Amino acid sequence: MGTENVLIEQMQTIFRRNQANNPFIYGKSTRNQRIEAWWAMLRKHCSQCWMELFQALYDEGHFCGDSLDQELIRFCFLEIIQENYTSMKLVIVGATGATGLCLVQQAVDAGHDVTAVMRNTDNFPIQHENLKVVKGSIYSVDSLSEHFQGCDAVMSCLGTKTLRNVKLYSESAKFIFDAMRQANVSRFIVMTSWCTSVNRQDRGPFMMEWIYKGTFLRSLLKDMARMEKYIEESCSDINYSVVRPPQLGDGSVTDKEFHTAFDRFYVPGAGYPKISRADVARFMLLCLTTDKYDKKMVAIRV
Incomplete structure (x- = not known):
């Protein structure tokens, strides 16, 4: 029995000394x-x-x-x-994109040791004593596992400018997770999007479901959905957090409250809002500080 339990018993006994019932109950x-x-x-x-x-x-x-x-x-x-x-040791893939840059900057500013993995390290715009920029391929287990060694979490802001025949998310995920297993790393945080899958009982905003999703974002969202399904069905050993934001903007980081919806493809009652990439990065770092989002797919907005 912990010392604190004995002290609490004594305090409760004093505070409730005039009550007939036992003020303290022991349990397993x-x-x-x-x-x-x-x-x-x-x-x-x-x-x-x-x-x-x-x-x-x-x-x-x-x-x-x-x-x-x-x-x-x-x-x-x-x-x-x-x-x-x-401080934590973080590895970030997709660090050269707009959201990835926000994540790298916020992570090093928070005192974390960051390794940013990218194909080409030339002209990376962020320099910091806590930052290491390295070459690596998201399609090579050996290349990734070398940089994953000893880290606390892997974070992904991977993105693509290609909108046809997208396979980036689903194909790279397998290499990333195999590299994590090889390096004995279990924490993974990744950004996808609202409305990645079709669910007739959980329709998102009209513009996303019927305009964007049916036209130029069709292939992108389908591949994100394939990755999410792979994570959910084949990665029980990985402590993942899948972050689903709405349309991304270039605003600065805020201190606004996050509204979330677990295992849903959008946050109800929000219309179709924008969120700054900086705030998405802020939420991804927030996932490191709590177990609330462990093994969850969470839609967000501010």
Whole structure:
């Protein structure tokens, strides 16, 4: 039994001392397996190295545990440890597109270590001490897995200017996921679109369903749908978040609230709004900070 449970029992007993009923009930802790697994993962990947370092300082006689030593440890290591816990190692594919550039910039500005994978690294417009720009092919497992090693998540903003016979999304997904498995990476966040599939019970806005989808976006959305189906049916080992935005615009990032709809192809009641690419990038980074969007396909708008 955790110490905090004993303290809560004592507090509740005092606060409700005039009540006839028992103010505290014990039960089985069968619902905390997920958080316990998370703590174990945190210790293995983030905390263990610091624990071993401080133990070595103690064993070698450099740390005696008095108040001065504790203050010196805090002064020397606290900021470094905090940065280690809040920053992540991210790999971004599709980094050269408009949304990809927003995602790269916001990620490095947030303190994450970013590896941007692209076919041609010449003239990439973003430079930052937390950014590494590398050549790689989304159709090569070996090329990708080399860059995926040790990363916390892979993020995709892949896009194409070709609107006929699109196969980019469905074909590249297989290579990306095989490379992730080879590199032992399980977190994946990808951008697709509203209205990727046909669902008579979940029709999107008129312009999207009957104009864009039936004409120049037909092949693009069909291939996005093939990728989404592949993820859902063949990637149970991947912790994915599929982000479905409406029409993209070039506005700046905002602090507007996101409206979401899980496992739907649009957000009801929205008409057919635009969202800035910068805000899509903001939402994709938000997916890293919560398990709310784990293994979900989520339509968004602001």
